[in-house]
Structure formats: C-alpha cells, structure tokens
Amino acid sequence: MSFPVLLSGDGVAGEGLVVNISAGGCSINTSSLVRIGAVVKLDLKISIDVAPVIVQAAEVRYIHGQMIGLEFTEWQQNERGRLLLFIRGLHIGQRMPSPFAR
Numbered sequence: 001m002s003f004p005v006l007l008s009g010d011g012v013a014g015e016g017l018v019v020n021i022s023a024g025g026c027s028i029n030t031s032s033l034v035r036i037g038a039v040v041k042l043d044l045k046i047s048i049d050v051a052p053v054i055v056q057a058a059e060v061r062y063i064h065g066q067m068i069g070l071e072f073t074e075w076q077q078n079e080r081g082r083l084l085l086f087i088r089g090l091h092i093g094q095r096m097p098s099p100f101a102r
Contacts, residue, residue, distance in 0.1 A: 001090060006043040006052075007032055016068075018044060023084060025058065025071040034060050034068055042070070046086050053083045 005018050005028055014032025021027075026044075034040070038060045043052040057074035 003047075004045040005030075006045070007034070007040045008043075009040045010038040012038060012040050019067075021083075021087065021090075023072075023080075023087060025061070025069065027067055027069050029066055030068060031066055034063065036060050036063060039073070040070070042072075044083070046083075053086070054079050055083075 001021075002017050002019050005016050005026075007014050007016060007028070007030065012032055012034050014030055016028040016030030016032060018026050019029055021044075026042075039057050040060070042055040042058050044055065045052045055072050055075045056079075058070040058072050060068055061071050062069040
C-alpha cells in the first residue's frame with residue numbers, strides 16, 4: 001500500500017509517497033527537506049476518485065534518509081473519520097480502490 005501526499009508549511013513545500021499509515025501518523029518517503037519538530041499540513045491522496053484527506057498539522061518525529069515519520073496532531077473531525085474508514089478498509093482487505101497502490 002502506498003499513495004501520494006503533499007506536504008506544506010514550516011518552510012516545507014513538497015511531495016512524497018505514504019508507505020505506512022495508522023490512525024496516529026504515517027511514514028513518508030520524500031526528498032523534501034524537513035527537520036525533526038517541523039509541523040506540516042498533509043494532503044493525503046488516498047484515491048483519485050475522492051478528495052484528499054487533509055491533516056491540518058502533523059509533526060515530524062523522525063528522519064531516516066528520505067523516510068520521515070509524522071504524528072498527526074490536528075485535523076477536522078470529518079477528515080479523521082474519512083481516514084479511519086480508509087484504514088479500516090485496509091485492515092479488512094476491502095479498501096477503496098487506489099490506482100496509486102503498488
């Protein structure tokens with residue numbers, strides 16, 4: 001499972017590929033330059049058929065090469081609900097179709 005993401009804010013403007021996700025955060029492969037502690041907005045493009053899930057604030061918790069780990073810290077309740085539905089679908093094997101999945 002992987003899908004595109006846009007990162008913005010705190011001096012960051014870039015894109016990446018989500019390679020791991022949970023209700024509390026995600027891991028992203030990106031060439032964007034970030035620092036631990038940076039707070040960024042994420043546009044999670046879970047499918048080309050639906051609008052991106054927006055995480056208003058995610059804090060960078062680790063950096064390992066081009067892999068960064070983020071903790072979700074702020075978002076609208078409806079966006080959190082959309083992401084939880086997507087994650088639940090991943091767990092039961094009936095996720096929303098995504099042409100970005102590998």
